[in-house]
Amino acid sequence: LLIFTDLDGSLLDHDTYDHKPAREWLERLATARVPVIFNTSKTAAEVWPLYRELGLTAPFIAENGGCVHLPPDWAGDEPADDDGWARVVLGASRQRILTVLEAVRETESLRFRGFADMTVEEIISLTGLDAAGAERARQREASEPLVWKDSASALEHFRLELIGAGLELTRGGRFHHVMGETCNKGRACGWLISRFEQLHGAGVASIGLGDGPNDIPMFDTVDAAVIIRGRHEQPIEVRDESRAYRTRAEGPQGWAEGLAHWLDDE
Numbered sequence: 410l411l412i413f414t415d416l417d418g419s420l421l422d423h424d425t426y427d428h429k430p431a432r433e434w435l436e437r438l439a440t441a442r443v444p445v446i447f448n449t450s451k452t453a454a455e456v457w458p459l460y461r462e463l464g465l466t467a468p469f470i471a472e473n474g475g476c477v478h479l480p481p482d483w484a485g486d487e488p489a490d491d492d493g494w495a496r497v498v499l500g501a502s503r504q505r506i507l508t509v510l511e512a513v514r515e516t517e518s519l520r521f522r523g524f525a526d527m528t529v530e531e532i533i534s535l536t537g538l539d540a541a542g543a544e545r546a547r548q549r550e551a552s553e554p555l556v557w558k559d560s561a562s563a564l565e566h567f568r569l570e571l572i573g574a575g576l577e578l579t580r581g582g583r584f585h586h587v588m589g590e591t592c593n594k595g596r597a598c599g600w601l602i603s604r605f606e607q608l609h610g611a612g613v614a615s616i617g618l619g620d621g622p623n624d625i626p627m628f629d630t631v632d633a634a635v636i637i638r639g640r641h642e643q644p645i646e647v648r649d650e651s652r653a654y655r656t657r658a659e660g661p662q663g664w665a666e667g668l669a670h671w672l673d674d675e
């Protein structure tokens with residue numbers, strides 16, 4: 410079994426970033442040696458502190474599916490760092506994204522501000538992160554969040570320009586995110602499921618937990634989905650409702666409720 414989970418509003422409380430209500434389940438999964446795989450729009454730099462705090466050993470997916478980080482036992486033939494971890498960029502590199510953004514800004518004179526244009530203070534005031542957190546959110550490898558400062562029609566024009574360059578625009582809680590095309594949380598989690606099956610020569614079941622529209626591709630990829638009650642306006646519609654459980658509770662309470670639904674007494 411593999412567990413894929415979103416962080417904000419799912420494993421972590423939307424406001425307090427607390428995960429206490431999920432702790433008992435995290436311990437049960439650790440004892441049963443079930444990998445808990447983060448699938449988040451946060452950067453790897455933002456993921457590491459929590460990953461270490463929870464004592465995880467699984468891979469994780471950062472930047473909305475843009476980048477997969479593999480521990481030594483998952484790395485396969487991928488070129489690894491000194492510590493044995495490998496990093497696979499599934500979308501476009503941030504370098505390429507920034508080059509395209511600069512070119513589009515100049516030739517089309519569109520108004521937007523990306524994280525690369527912002528000071529740490531600006532990111533703090535937009536996100537409520539502290540200085541260290543904002544600095545970590547800025548260390549991006551495969552996506553660029555931005556604030557749109559131009560008209561709605563200019564945004565549609567921008568979207569088409571990006572498609573022409575092999576990039577895509579998605580929507581997060583606060584920002585627009587520029588990413589490589591067809592790269593999302595579902596594709597990244599499918600990639601890891603295949604990697605696991607290759608390494609172990611057997612099929613594996615998967616559960617995906619999340620609360621937002623950007624989690625839909627993940628819900629549609631896993632065997633069983635937990636749609637955590639959230640605060641997004643957009644309805645969360647999945648391909649197969651019979652493989653989805655919608656929680657009553659929000660955040661980490663909902664997280665525990667969803668796992669109990671699929672895993673208790675089975």
Ligand code: 2M8
Nearest residue numbers: 450451452536546554581582583584
């Ligand atoms: C950004 O992501 C969220 C995802 O929904 C957003 O668009 O609001 C990212 O920059 C992420 O790295 C950061 O932690 C988060 C902070 O609010 O904002």
Ligand code: MG
Nearest residue numbers: 415417418621
């Ligand atoms: Mg979320």
